[in-house]
Amino acid sequence: MGSSLLTNSSAMTALQTLGSVSAQLATTQNRISTGQRVATASDNAAYWSIATSMRSDNAALSAVSDSLGLSAATVDTEYTALTSVIGDKESGLTKLQALLVEAKTAGIDRTKIQADITQIQQDMKLKANSATFNGINWLSTTTGTTPTSFNLVSSYSRVGGTPTIGSITVTTANYTLYSTTQTGILDTVSGSASVDTINISALTDSAASYGGIWVMTV
Template sequence: MSSSLLTNSAAMTALQTLRSVSDSLKTTENRISTGQRVSTASDNAAYWSIATSMRSDNAALSAISDSLGLSAATVDTEYTALGSVIGDKNSGLTKLQALLVEAKTAGIDRTKIQADITQIQQDMNLKANSATFNGINWLSINTSATTLATPATFNLVSSYSRVGGTPTIGSITVTTANFALYTTGGASTTGILDTQTAGVSVANMTIGTLTDSATDQTTLDGYIAQVTAAINSVASAAANLGAVKNRIATNTEFVKTLMDSVDRGVGQLVDADMNAESTRLQALQTQQQLGVQALSIANQNSQSILSLFRNG
């Protein structure tokens, strides 16, 4: 093989090999440091674009999860209040019904029973007014035609999806009139407890002046029927809210699972296989060392030529 002072082919070949190994080593070190094989668009434009969109979707899903948490708290507040208004043998509509049945007893002091009824009526109103979360109350609503009016419906954001470039936001619609116990601001009261029949509602009925007469006994029967109907209506409203609670809980779990699935999908696209990268790093470091040695050997050729001239 001929030797040239102007062109050291062996050194050039060794240098090219060393440069290639250094580039590969830089790529591998970047993957190990970031944990990703596609960290920028230049690594793989298609995968990077898909991963970026999926991360954006996951951010939207995270917002949906937060919204569902807020909705769950709101519904739970209203549901708890409805259950308290229904009450038991010691409180609420259940106790009120029992008191009215007791009031049908001949000769009983109905003024004392009325004292208990008044307390129950005030307690139910207090509970309805207190069922407020984040400024929202579905049990005591304003039906006036002003900006203060309670919205007729509330849309509880429950899902997010994207097909192509079109996002879709799903929601659970709640109609406030279905849960209203008391209403204010309207021409007439339309709540479950303040709707009047012949001027009397569960919220304002009194029995202190009633007697044992047949007419008053009939009036008591009407009151009992009115309270029984209210119990059924409040129970139905609570059942509807219970169904909404379950739906929110199911959607919450689904969104969390979906977020995990998207994270795994992004990982499969862009995450580096650390076992493979570690093995590759060791191999490249060895190749780099060998390349440096090969370049050193190639550069010694010129020194060998000089020694020929010295010997001459």
């Protein structure tokens, strides 16, 4: 009397071994194709949940990194322009201050000094107008178009299951040098003139006229 598969222990053992090998092979192939040991919740629910959160955080951190790069580039653009406007002994506000002090010298040709002042005024305004990055300019603003403040992404964190994006708020008015309403730091009118429009060519050696010469502290 012959043996059936159900009563042949050797055949049953071989079948179970083949089944186990097939399952392990499928698992191995899945790990190779996904590159992950825990690819589904059924592999390990706890690890799968942690891995899913970490992948989400990694994507968020990548986006935050890009935003930080944009924020840094924006600040660098504004800082570079502002530093250039402040200038040194050869340019910018620093040079302008020196010229205003020089203009108090008796008998000096103030018309020639004004020519230098005018050039500096134009140069400072050009630098402020050019300080634009990604459509943002804090130094030269247009009322109704330029936002009153900007939020710069500064950090990312996760507390429990709640992700948080940190930001730094920049108030535009604190940095505006020129504006269309003439409320910027350099075009605000004080007395009869602003830094942007000051003209000393008509002043005389009279001490009374010196009130029209601004001596700025940079």
